[in-house]
């Protein structure tokens with residue numbers, strides 16, 4: 311084929327590929343235009359997930375009749391005129407591409423009336439011929455852009471669109487993101503004639519923050535639950551300011567689906583930022599959990615490059631390290647205000663804390679010792695104390711036998727703690743001969759509430775009890791699911807859970823699937839669901855949290871495909887949340903039962919995340935550690 315200049319409409323269609331990949335990207339671009347035009351009210355109407363129709367009306371400055379045709383051309387913008395403007399840009403748009411891209415892949419028309427013009431004018435664009443049709447129209451001051459039949463002329467791309475529901479969900483998410491960046495704008499969103507979102511203007515942001523904690527907008531977008539669990543803060547340093555809401559670690563999620571970060575009002579997904587925030591949560595959050603936040607970074611626009619991504623979703627900081635440090639510190643400090651008890655109850659550690667407090671309670675009843683100290687007393691200064699070169703004080707432990715010390719312990723703390731202590735006092739059955747040792751041995755102790763020590767035939771086995779239990783539960787749930795035998799346990803008091811509307815929708819759509827795994831869920835009202843039964847296996851799990859996680863998993867991954875994969879994922883999440891947590895004291899019988907279960911369960915050597923569940927040190931390796939036999 312000879313080299314030839316491509317026709318304009320084809321150039322535009324190709325260029326559109328970068329900016330417009332689905333209806334939600336159109337909505338994002340159009341909303342940004344409205345905000346740049348100074349609108350204080352924006353109404354979004356959709357049909358068929360935005361594929362058939364997107365209509366966005368604003369009360370912004372409008373576009374004059376003679377500029378309308380220009381606005382539709384590529385690289386036509388009123389927002390920058392020079393490179394210098396670009397380096398300090400504060401408007402959402404600046405590339406002059408959105409309208410021409412949208413026009414190239416749909417049937418688009420614009421009606422607009424600027425204040426200084428008598429009558430509104432409508433232009434519609436024919437993407438095949440590039441011709442514009444202009445006629446008088448009626449419209450209040452502002453602009454309405456109508457985009458119909460997306461990708462009607464690019465069938466290949468149309469095929470990539472998902473169901474109307476999925477596309478709608480993406481649009482709704484886009485509207486929420488933008489609504490959080492523009493509090494001074496009122497938004498409505500309706501789909502197929504039904505209003506789904508109504509976010510009134512927040513006239514005075516400071517006042518709303520002070521008087522209601524930002525309730526209106528944050529609650530409208532993220533739900534009351536988020537607000538209840540989040541802390542508002544604001545920190546300044548030189549020319550930087552970070553403010554917003556960071557949710558307590560308790561409110562952690564399994565997906566990064568509640569992370570909103572704005573740089574000078576532009577929502578961005580940036581590695582530096584994501585890492586900085588995660589870093590701030592790192593001491594509080596189990597590493598697979600995701601924090602929830604809405605944060606606003608204000609900074610000198612010259613210090614951040616916004617022109618690095620066609621969809622303007624990424625930015626580049628001139629001094630990334632400084633931003634990282636500032637954000638991470640600001641969030642850490644904000645979180646430090648949360649009482650310790652609250653913090654430890656996060657995500658996977660939620661049950662830690664509960665279990666931990668049981669433990670604390672039982673040890674509290676002992677007169678003299680805080681839970682973390684060994685109750686077996688020996689004075690470090692007594693006996694054969696000596697300093698080595700590092701200045702470390704070493705003293706030989708009391709030579710008394712284990713049982714003597716056990717007696718001493720009981721005497722000191724009284725008999726109330728007998729049960730807790732029972733786990734520590736376990737011994738290997740005396741009769742066990744070599745051949746009778748099961749592969750993972752006999753449990754002797756549960757240490758730090760997390761690990762089982764077991765004497766095996768050849769040495770010492772250490773087991774991560776939670777990881778092992780999780781794997782076993784997962785395999786069992788899978789088996790039961792395959793055999794259709796998951797047993798549901800009706801709840802005496804149905805559990806009602808407040809969720810977002812989208813989540814309630816998902817729960818409703820997937821009620822069959824939930825039922826198959828023992829969860830009977832009904833929708834009650836717009837944003838509430840009721841759990842009527844749970845799988846027997848999960849009686850002690852935090853069902854509410856489990857449900858939220860599963861819903862956010864489904865929302866994130868789409869839901870109309872590979873149901874079995876979802877189910878496995880769901881089972882895996884269920885197993886994870888239903889499993890023994892660190893800090894829950896296990897009795898010897900429980901520990902041995904777990905070891906035997908592990909021996910029977912396939913894949914039990916690895917937890918669901920691929921980490922090992924147990925390791926063994928042979929007697930030989932132990933000898934080596936103590937330099938024996940040298």
Ligand SMILES: Nc1ncnc2c1ncn2[C@@H]1O[C@H](COP(=O)(O)OP(=O)(O)OP(=O)(O)O)[C@@H](O)[C@H]1O
Nearest residue numbers: 343347372381387388403404405406407408409453
């Ligand atoms: N809703 C609107 N109200 C007023 N003017 C608008 C509106 N939408 C677009 N315009 C005008 O049309 C021009 C072109 O819009 P377009 O979205 O294509 O480019 P842009 O916003 O300048 O840059 P970008 O491609 O980065 O979005 C804008 O610069 C603006 O002047």
Ligand SMILES: [Mg+2]
Nearest residue numbers: 339343403408
């Ligand atoms: Mg634009």
